Amino acid sequence: MALLIVIVGGVWGSVGCSTVGYYAQSVRGHIGVMTVARPVPDVLADPATADDLRQRLLLAQRIRAFAVTDLALPDNASYHRYSDLKRRAAVWNVAAAPPDALTLKRWCFAVLGCVGYRGYYDEADARALAAQLQQGEGLEVRVYGVPAYSTLGWLNWVGGDPLLSTFIHYPEGELARMIFHELAHQVVYVDDDTMFNESYATAVERLGVRHWLTTQADDAARQGYARLDQRRQAFRALTRQTRDALHIVYARKADAGMDANRGAQAMLAAKAEVMARFRHDYAALKAQWAAAGAPYDGYDAWVAAANNAAFGVQAAYDALVPGFEALFAREGGDWPRFHAAVRTLAQQPHDERQAQLKSLAARAKAAPAVSQLWSLFK
Structure with missing residues (x-):
């Protein structure tokens, strides 16, 4: 969505x-x-x-x-x-x-x-x-x-x-x-x-x-959302994995050992391989959903038309989310403090605020106590 x-x-x-x-x-x-x-x-x-x-x-x-x-x-x-x-x-x-x-x-x-x-x-x-x-x-x-x-x-x-x-x-x-x-x-x-x-x-x-x-x-609303969100998060994890692979492919396109034409051909071949693996892994994900008794084909059209623009849009929605969630945890789950901290962060230069969010996410991932974010709601 x-x-x-x-x-x-x-x-x-x-x-x-x-x-x-x-x-x-x-x-x-x-x-x-x-x-x-x-x-x-x-x-x-x-x-x-x-x-x-x-x-x-x-x-x-x-x-x-x-x-x-x-x-x-x-x-x-x-x-x-x-x-x-x-x-x-x-x-x-x-x-x-x-x-x-x-x-x-x-x-x-x-x-x-x-x-x-x-x-x-x-x-x-x-x-x-x-x-x-x-x-x-x-x-x-x-x-x-x-x-x-x-x-x-x-x-x-x-x-x-x-x-x-x-x-x-x-x-x-x-x-x-x-x-x-x-x-x-x-x-x-x-x-x-x-x-x-x-x-x-x-x-x-x-x-x-x-x-x-x-x-x-x-309970019905909670269970319904849990099923939907588990599927969504699994698909987003797959798209993130694919974006990471594509970033590597594109970073290597200017290989000094190749002329421009050979480099472009190698890049296109590697890109095709990444996209084929993405679609293969998506098919496996769908099979898992079906085996669990919850078949779903709602992502089929997205996958069929997936390209750099589609992955770029997806990145806008989830790339920095772990950093914001870590910031929320740092602020003790206090919503006014969290929004105020985001406003302060927004005043920083682009590269600085991105770096701070990535640092927060990395520290949260390494600290089990911080990663238990949902305990803030209990």
């Missing part, structure tokens, strides 16, 4: 970062989302509201309140309204990377800075850009729908970010993850550092949902 910030804030910036047409679709798209938003109490009171939607909205309001009281997330206008978008995704993001690196192409915008994707409210527009990048620039591309995005709290004065039909029917734990993740973007956002922003929000969602399930959910 991808959770990225759509470029809406940039539309008020100076023209020159992108085309006027792109800004226009961003404005129209977000206005469309907000136009159909209704206050949750009104939807609940409407006799035409289906009972399953009514129950999900009530649950979402409980989760929203918990985010404020227990996770120190913002108490504002966001997630008190509901929008039925009548489509499968809120926006479609385009990511791109060269054939010999996992470094995402970046787009820069006024106010927001630079990010490693570009968002569209129309899937056809996203795919048109992807084709242009692939054919015109020779990049590997990924187009993916995302169920939610954040306006970083800047539009709370006009109603904030609404709950959306694209995620309201998620299982309880997943719904909580979504809301916690998006609210985290309103706490800390660093220009030009997608990995920092997304890893922080992912850490908040993981830590937050653990606390929610421990204190608020029933």
Whole structure:
């Protein structure tokens, strides 16, 4: 499940970062989302509201309140309204990377800075850009729908970010993850550092949902989430392993003992071998799930289309998460202190904050007492 910030804030910036047409679709798209938003109490009171939607909205309001009281997330206008978008995704993001690196192409915008994707409210527009990048620039591309995005709290004065039909029917734990993740973007956002922003929000969602399930959910919700998350973590571990292998392949592409042509051919051969091993290991993982009585093919499409852009996007969401989790443990599981520590970290230069997070993660991995993070919730 991808959770990225759509470029809406940039539309008020100076023209020159992108085309006027792109800004226009961003404005129209977000206005469309907000136009159909209704206050949750009104939807609940409407006799035409289906009972399953009514129950999900009530649950979402409980989760929203918990985010404020227990996770120190913002108490504002966001997630008190509901929008039925009548489509499968809120926006479609385009990511791109060269054939010999996992470094995402970046787009820069006024106010927001630079990010490693570009968002569209129309899937056809996203795919048109992807084709242009692939054919015109020779990049590997990924187009993916995302169920939610954040306006970083800047539009709370006009109603904030609404709950959306694209995620309201998620299982309880997943719904909580979504809301916690998006609210985290309103706490800390660093220009030009997608990995920092997304890893922080992912850490908040993981830590937050653990606390929610421990204190608020029933056994069925806890067990359901545990099954889903075990599968997700196994798949993410496989993608991390593959990213590490690809990094090694690309680092060796300029072997001094080969001419450029031979080096490129060797790199492509090694890359193909890594990708073949990835798909083989994924098939083995699926077989394990099936043998355990829980067959699942939800990652099949991702694996079939996996490329540098897909792995680059994945890295943005999990590369720095262990460091943030270690920071949370260092702060004694105190949410206000944790958020304050992240704000302080965000003021450091890019390389310094990355180094600090990696150091925290390494120390936590080496210290059994620190690694027992979940004891903080007991």
